[in-house]
Amino acid sequence: MRAYFTLVARELSAYFASMTGYLVISMVLFLLGLSFSEILHKLNVEPTDAPITEQFFVTVYFWLILVLTTPVMTMRSFAFEKSSGTYESLMTAPVKDWQVVMAKFTGSQILYLIAWVPFAGYLAVVGQYSNDMTILTWRTMATTFLGLSLIGSLFISIGCFASSLARSPMVAAIVSYGLVMGLLLLSLRSLGETPSKGWTARVLQYFSMTEHMEDFARGIVDTRYLVLYSSLTVFFLFLTTKIVEIRRWR
Amino acid sequence: MSEGTKPIVEVVELRKEYPGHTAVNGVSFTIPRGGIVGLLGPNGAGKSTILKILSCYMPATSGSVRVGGFDVFREAHQVRKRIGYMPETNPLHLDMRVRDYLKFRARLKGLDSARARDRIATVMDGCGLIDVSRRIIGQLSKGYRQRVGLADAIVCEPDLIILDEPTVGLDPNQIRSVRELILSLAGNHTVLLSTHILSEVELVCGHIIILHEGKVLAADTKDNLLASAASDPRVCAEIQARPDALHDCWTEMDSIDDFDLSPIDNGFVRCTLAPSSGADLRPLVFETARGKGWPVRELTRSRNTLEEVFIQMIRKDLGGQP
CATH class of the missing domain: 3.40.50.300 (P-loop containing nucleotide triphosphate hydrolases)
Structure with a gap:
């Protein structure tokens, strides 16, 4: 386990020694700020009884943050090591392949969660100045963070997978943008379908991340979503480990 | 073990x-x-x-x-x-x-x-x-x-x-x-x-x-x-003399198998001498030159270097010939 923790610490320090960490955090801050001012504006115009978290997640900003930042965070993980040659010294050290993959994943996941911390501050400000106590409860806050970390893990595991395929960080970023945008488009399409119309519509609904996230923001934790996101994350991490292992065979 | x-x-x-x-x-x-x-x-x-x-x-x-x-x-x-x-x-x-x-x-x-x-x-x-x-x-x-x-x-x-x-x-x-x-x-x-x-x-x-x-x-x-590198150590001498005199002198000697003369500056001639046996030719060359009154300014015996060994081996590998 020592190698794993050493690698996680290295991943995090690499984020903050390069521009990546600050870039990701400032991107998230900027988009969060935009959405915050929009929500405040909306609240001033008309009263609402929906939780504040739900109002945030029906805006486009959340998805923008997710799609824009996760590929940037993960693009370096394997591809940069390969292009700079450090992959050779990493893979000849006594570390297991899964330790490397998990460390890269954990490092990105921690940065992702750090970037989301200001969101809690925004929620607190809204909660402070609203009279309605149902607008923000601990429960909805907890499920919201659960939801965004679950969807985030899936996107990060996809990013790690793309990075393990590529030799240059730019290619890794493009591949993971492609995959992540594909997934997102799948769920946007399902919004336009009526759920009862045939099996395709139902399948698409199962994959509708926008709907899942709305549920999380309302304070609903559906085990189907938990299973879906954790299993997909594990699946992509498994694929990544296999890609890393393949190098030992050829 | x-x-x-x-x-x-x-x-x-x-x-x-x-x-x-x-x-x-x-x-x-x-x-x-x-x-x-x-x-x-x-x-x-x-x-x-x-x-x-x-x-x-x-x-x-x-x-x-x-x-x-x-x-x-x-x-x-x-x-x-x-x-x-x-x-x-x-x-x-x-x-x-x-x-x-x-x-x-x-x-x-x-x-x-x-x-x-x-x-x-x-x-x-x-x-x-x-x-x-x-x-x-x-x-x-x-x-x-x-x-x-x-x-x-x-x-x-x-x-x-x-x-x-x-x-x-x-x-x-x-x-x-x-x-x-x-x-x-x-x-x-x-x-x-x-x-x-x-x-x-x-x-x-x-x-x-x-x-x-x-x-x-x-x-x-x-x-x-x-x-293991089989090559006889050659002797290299720079002697101030006429090339034809040197030519005659080295040809007469039995212990010299082969030689090569190349004139350089100030009347000096560079002689590369290969011995017929593994003997060291330096004393012989020095005595000969002193006897004839030829000035000598260099007298060295080549050592086998790794470079020679290496080049020999690679030549052998490439052409089958040493």
């Missing part, structure tokens, strides 16, 4: 094929524990490929490789615990400070924090890195980076240190200091280094493996290799 007498590296019939060409073609050798072993060969001889296979970075196409008794393919984790490898490009995390990098590498190789601190102090001292311990690696000169790479390779006290072209791209002063560093390692470790610089091997290594086009041409101690 006891742990001490077992060879550290055993390579049997190693082959490595890349799409389109064979980089290593049936290589077998063993390396005993202790000392510095040089893997010598021209560019493209398969040196780096062999080192990459030894360090478990790359699998072999066929053949078996054991390091410290462990198979590099099936027991790669055990092998990697016992080696310190510095790749040819010496990749380092350029954004880290020297001490932090070594700490990262030591912890990655499984040292606990007290042991890591201890070892880092030792290797930084040994590699002359104390003055730059707080500097960012990206800002260091190539010589210092090479030392950081070496420090990384030895930080966990491996049984086998593998260095791929450790002095490539350094200036002569840096080469000397890296060479001294490698020599200082020889006491406690086995060092396997690859190079195409002959003088380096001659100065540093006790045991030499000569590679050419993916095959082993020779693997022996340096002294045996030099002794």
Whole structure:
């Protein structure tokens, strides 16, 4: 386990020694700020009884943050090591392949969660100045963070997978943008379908991340979503480990 | 066999094929524990490929490789615990400070924090890195980076240190200091280094493996290799005399098998004389010249150098002719 923790610490320090960490955090801050001012504006115009978290997640900003930042965070993980040659010294050290993959994943996941911390501050400000106590409860806050970390893990595991395929960080970023945008488009399409119309519509609904996230923001934790996101994350991490292992065979 | 007498590296019939060409073609050798072993060969001889296979970075196409008794393919984790490898490009995390990098590498190789601190102090001292311990690696000169790479390779006290072209791209002063560093390692470790610089091997290594086009041409101690090269030591003399007089003089002598004359400046002629037996011609040449009153300004007997051995072997391999 020592190698794993050493690698996680290295991943995090690499984020903050390069521009990546600050870039990701400032991107998230900027988009969060935009959405915050929009929500405040909306609240001033008309009263609402929906939780504040739900109002945030029906805006486009959340998805923008997710799609824009996760590929940037993960693009370096394997591809940069390969292009700079450090992959050779990493893979000849006594570390297991899964330790490397998990460390890269954990490092990105921690940065992702750090970037989301200001969101809690925004929620607190809204909660402070609203009279309605149902607008923000601990429960909805907890499920919201659960939801965004679950969807985030899936996107990060996809990013790690793309990075393990590529030799240059730019290619890794493009591949993971492609995959992540594909997934997102799948769920946007399902919004336009009526759920009862045939099996395709139902399948698409199962994959509708926008709907899942709305549920999380309302304070609903559906085990189907938990299973879906954790299993997909594990699946992509498994694929990544296999890609890393393949190098030992050829 | 006891742990001490077992060879550290055993390579049997190693082959490595890349799409389109064979980089290593049936290589077998063993390396005993202790000392510095040089893997010598021209560019493209398969040196780096062999080192990459030894360090478990790359699998072999066929053949078996054991390091410290462990198979590099099936027991790669055990092998990697016992080696310190510095790749040819010496990749380092350029954004880290020297001490932090070594700490990262030591912890990655499984040292606990007290042991890591201890070892880092030792290797930084040994590699002359104390003055730059707080500097960012990206800002260091190539010589210092090479030392950081070496420090990384030895930080966990491996049984086998593998260095791929450790002095490539350094200036002569840096080469000397890296060479001294490698020599200082020889006491406690086995060092396997690859190079195409002959003088380096001659100065540093006790045991030499000569590679050419993916095959082993020779693997022996340096002294045996030099002794085995069959060529009579020639004598070279620069004498001030008329070429025709010299020609007549050398032709008359029985102990001179063959000679070559080339006039140079100030009436001096460079004579290269091959003895008919293995005898040393220098006393004879000196006496002859003194008897005839010819001034002599140089008289040397050529020694077999590794360079000659190397060139001979490669010629033999290429054309089948010495």
